[in-house]
Amino acid sequence: QSALTQPASVSGSPGQSITISCTGTTSDVGGYDFVSWYQQHPGKAPKLIINDVIQRPSGVSNRFSGSKSGNTASLTISGLQAEDEADYYCSSYSSGDTAVFGGGTKLTVL
Amino acid sequence: EVQLVESGGGLVQPGGSLRLSCAASGFTFSGHWMTWVRQAPGKGLEWVATIKLDGSQTFYVDSLKGRFTISRDNAKNSLYLQMNSLRGEDTAVYYCARHLLGQRSFDYWGQGTLVTVSS
Numbered sequence: 001q002s003a004l005t006q007p008a009s010v011s012g013s014p015g016q017s018i019t020i021s022c023t024g025t026t027s028d029v030g031g032y033d034f035v036s037w038y039q040q041h042p043g044k045a046p047k048l049i050i051n052d053v054i055q056r057p058s059g060v061s062n063r064f065s066g067s068k069s070g071n072t073a074s075l076t077i078s079g080l081q082a083e084d085e086a087d088y089y090c091s092s093y094s095s096g097d098t099a100v101f102g103g104g105t106k107l108t109v110l
Numbered sequence: 111e112v113q114l115v116e117s118g119g120g121l122v123q124p125g126g127s128l129r130l131s132c133a134a135s136g137f138t139f140s141g142h143w144m145t146w147v148r149q150a151p152g153k154g155l156e157w158v159a160t161i162k163l164d165g166s167q168t169f170y171v172d173s174l175k176g177r178f179t180i181s182r183d184n185a186k187n188s189l190y191l192q193m194n195s196l197r198g199e200d201t202a203v204y205y206c207a208r209h210l211l212g213q214r215s216f217d218y219w220g221q222g223t224l225v226t227v228s229s
Contacts, residue, residue, distance in 0.1 A: 003154070032214075034213070034214040034215070036214070036215035036216070038155070038216075040155075045205060045219040045220065045221055045222060046147075046155065046205070046216075046219055047219075048210070048215055048216060048217050051210055051213060051215035051217070052213065052215065057210075057217060087154075089154060089155050091155075091157070091215070091216075093214040096169065097160065097167070097169045098157070098160075098169050098170075098171065099145070099157040099160065099214065100157060101147075101154060101155040101156060101157055102154070103154045104154040104155065
């Protein structure tokens with residue numbers, strides 16, 4: 001149950017696109033299509049923005065998209081906006097009906 | 111409207127115990143897996159435990175097995191986390207989260223309850 005690997009920080013200017021990676025193993029990210037992404041603003045609870053690698057829950061902006069290749073999943077945010085500045089966490093189902101989160105990535109909108 | 115409201119957090123001495131509760135409303139509680147996630151101050155999210163629909167199956171992060179117990183009472187629409195032998199490293203905000211129906215992601219979260227383990 002080792003944490004998934006995410007970059008500590010990423011940044012981008014308004015209107016640009018950024019991608020956050022999330023690397024695991026064949027026991028989690030690479031073994032199942034159960035990767036989800038969460039957005040967390042300071043002092044707030046996390047919010048689900050992507051589930052099952054590529055699915056966007058109702059109400060989530062289509063500027064958020066997910067993908068996966070091998071043991072690495074990715075979250076892309078296009079058309080960056082100031083309100084996107086937050087912490088982002090990936091999570092994956094892991095063998096044995098457990099779950100694991102990434103260490104989190106702080107997104108700064110310049 | 112789906113609501114999850116945690117309670118039971120507070121200051122506890124090392125070695126002590128605490129029972130967290132999560133009151134659910136606005137959905138069919140018995141139809142969803144439920145999970146506890148914690149977040150130490152200034153740190154990332156950590157999955158703690160998951161419980162399936164009728165409570166007969168539970169799963170824990172390896173580092174907490176034997177000290178924490180997740181349970182649910184579907185008649186009371188409530189989720190619980192019994193925490194024993196608490197340590198300083200258990201200091202965190204504890205969130206309860208609902209699983210998206212039939213899936214492994216968490217679509218609704220409570221506001222969290224802070225547990226501080228200190229003498």
